[in-house]
Amino acid sequence: MFIDRARIFIQSGKGGDGHVSFRRELYVANGGPDGGDGGKGGDIIFEVDPGMNTLVAFRHKTKYVAGSGEEGGKRRCHGKNGKDLVIKVPEGTILREEQTGKVVADLSGENRRVVVLQGGRGGLGNMHFATATMQVPKYAQPGKPAQELWVRMELKVIADVGLVGFPNAGKSTFLSAVTAADPKIANYPFTTLSPNLGVAELDSERTFVIADIPGLIEGAAEGVGLGHDFLRHVDRTKVLLHVVDAAGVDGRDPLEDILTINRELEAYDPELLKKPQIIAANKKDLLTEDNDIIDRLHKEFDPKGIPVFVISGVTHEGCKELLNELWKVLATLPRDTKVYETEFEYLTDVNADLPYTITVEEGDPAVYTVEGPRIEKMLGYTNLDSEKGFAFFQEFLKKTGILDELKEKGIKEGDTVKMYGWQFDYYD
Numbered sequence: 001m002f003i004d005r006a007r008i009f010i011q012s013g014k015g016g017d018g019h020v021s022f023r024r025e026l027y028v029a030n031g032g033p034d035g036g037d038g039g040k041g042g043d044i045i046f047e048v049d050p051g052m053n054t055l056v057a058f059r060h061k062t063k064y065v066a067g068s069g070e071e072g073g074k075r076r077c078h079g080k081n082g083k084d085l086v087i088k089v090p091e092g093t094i095l096r097e098e099q100t101g102k103v104v105a106d107l108s109g110e111n112r113r114v115v116v117l118q119g120g121r122g123g124l125g126n127m128h129f130a131t132a133t134m135q136v137p138k139y140a141q142p143g144k145p146a147q148e149l150w151v152r153m154e155l156k157v158i159a160d161v162g163l164v165g166f167p168n169a170g171k172s173t174f175l176s177a178v179t180a181a182d183p184k185i186a187n188y189p190f191t192t193l194s195p196n197l198g199v200a201e202l203d204s205e206r207t208f209v210i211a212d213i214p215g216l217i218e219g220a221a222e223g224v225g226l227g228h229d230f231l232r233h234v235d236r237t238k239v240l241l242h243v244v245d246a247a248g249v250d251g252r253d254p255l256e257d258i259l260t261i262n263r264e265l266e267a268y269d270p271e272l273l274k275k276p277q278i279i280a281a282n283k284k285d286l287l288t289e290d291n292d293i294i295d296r297l298h299k300e301f302d303p304k305g306i307p308v309f310v311i312s313g314v315t316h317e318g319c320k321e322l323l324n325e326l327w328k329v330l331a332t333l334p335r336d337t338k339v340y341e342t343e344f345e346y347l348t349d350v351n352a353d354l355p356y357t358i359t360v361e362e363g364d365p366a367v368y369t370v371e372g373p374r375i376e377k378m379l380g381y382t383n384l385d386s387e388k389g390f391a392f393f394q395e396f397l398k399k400t401g402i403l404d405e406l407k408e409k410g411i412k413e414g415d416t417v418k419m420y421g422w423q424f425d426y427y428d
Helices: 171-178 227-234 254-268 270-274 293-304 319-330 346-353 373-381 387-399 402-408
Strands: 005-011 044-048 063-065 085-089 093-097 103-107 113-117 148-155 161-164 196-203 206-212 239-245 277-282 308-310 357-361 367-371 416-419 422-425
Touching: 005 113, 044 093, 044 103, 063 085, 103 113, 113 148, 161 171, 161 227, 171 196, 171 206, 171 277, 171 319, 196 319, 206 319, 227 254, 239 254, 239 319, 254 270, 254 293, 277 293, 277 319, 293 308, 308 319, 357 402, 367 373, 367 402, 387 402
Parallel strands: 005 063, 044 085, 161 206, 161 239, 239 277, 277 308, 367 416
Antiparallel strands: 005 148, 044 113, 093 103, 093 148, 196 206, 357 367, 416 422
16 A cells, blocks of 8 residues: 555653762772763654655554663763664655644755754763862753654655556556556556656666656545645656547546646646646557547647647557657756755744743843743753854744843843853843
């Protein structure tokens, strides 16, 4: 069975707790703190597996959890880091946050491996908290909590040419004729329930991927029949090849079939009609002399710049000419894959509803203390010592409205901002 959608729960590993211990050595009367740091929790990583072409593996298993970091040990021993969890998916898989539908990651193009959730940082052992006035700290920092998320997975087939058409138009036959693909072929509606991919090879330097996309019926844009399953795959293709039964074996009108499909494409996403289109009038071997469909197709589509090729998937007649035209069109188009930009940022989106407070201590400079679960959680996952981490921290303050609220409270250049042990000078 072909599965191109799935819903799973993912959770990174919790950071290991810091350890509380003291040196206990012979002839050392008052040993100092030597509790080690906790290990980092494992990350959740998604990676493209070239051997996968469906999401069926996620049909029954829906929970994926990375390893937690181990607690620190005595004698400054660092806890073992939790094991990362690598989740293999087929190329073209899009991950969306369940509630908002925002894109978390798109495993397409050059995006072959993406860290989606980061493991919690390990807590500091008590050896870090010794001071001149506190020489026997009995406190260690707990590990940072795990990140967790429900995500919807969608698979969009990546191909240069997408075969579209109603059932029994001969798409599977055509694909097997021009590529090495071996699709199942039978004479009944909705034979193709999953996209079949094949590589058309004109010569060693001219090759392209063709996808026989699942058939549709009128109302697909509203989800009728295979509906959105069909239309989702069209989105990734560069050229649409309408395959119609020119012989009218099933009594269908090929011209009306093409117009119906284009109406569904437009209803789903008007941008799809901007893709180049070519028409393959199939089953030439069954055409009779009184059949006027070829003339009708030329009359309708020649003025629109949509070429019509008369072919036979069975005898292969006209197929070579059609492939040459497809290559000619593809050569004018960018070869890169459409990749969806990431819209979801875990720390910003997940923490949006968590509270925080801002208190002001008047003076010169004034001191603004920002505290609360939203700030604490963000700082737990952000390395402010790195340039990238600090840039994310600044963006977080902007997106969550904290920066605007500081301005509303009258913060000015040179004032001080404090956040859980961190102290910054404010500059606009």
